[in-house]
Amino acid sequence: MKKQWKFCLPQQRTFEHAALSGIVFRNDWVVIANGRMKISAGYAWDGCSPKYQLLGLWSIGTPDGVLREGEAWMYEPSLVHDVLCQFRIDLPVTKAQSLQIFDDMMAQRRWPLRRVYRWAVDKFGPQDWASEDRQQAA
Numbered sequence: 001m002k003k004q005w006k007f008c009l010p011q012q013r014t015f016e017h018a019a020l021s022g023i024v025f026r027n028d029w030v031v032i033a034n035g036r037m038k039i040s041a042g043y044a045w046d047g048c049s050p051k052y053q054l055l056g057l058w059s060i061g062t063p064d065g066v067l068r069e070g071e072a073w074m075y076e077p078s079l080v081h082d083v084l085c086q087f088r089i090d091l092p093v094t095k096a097q098s099l100q101i102f103d104d105m106m107a108q109r110r111w112p113l114r115r116v117y118r119w120a121v122d123k124f125g126p127q128d129w130a131s132e133d134r135q136q137a138a
Helices: 075-086 095-108 114-124 130-137
Strands: 013-016 030-033 036-039 051-054 058-061
Touching: 013 075, 036 075, 075 095, 095 114
Parallel strands: none
Antiparallel strands: 013 036, 030 036, 051 058
């Protein structure tokens, strides 16, 4: 069965964060330079995870939040964090940097479950960040 993504970016989005300063990275989906991340239109992701389908009728799992200004409350934070996680082996970003960006984006949106989500992503999200391995080897 083909993976069905919850969201697909309709147009390019650009984000800025101090933790991206000094990072230069480029692939088919993302460009990071000058403290900015540009994510290409067509990038697809599953929002906050995990989620499960119950009897094909209901979705249960980590909420993305209600619609705010036409998008789920966690649309952008989950998008940026998904990109950072997906490309973490090649990206010169640490787990701590990715968590800080995710946390700051949730704080900016006043996400009420911010502390719980940050803790869960820290404990249960990807642990194998290549940039941390490179730093330890140096």
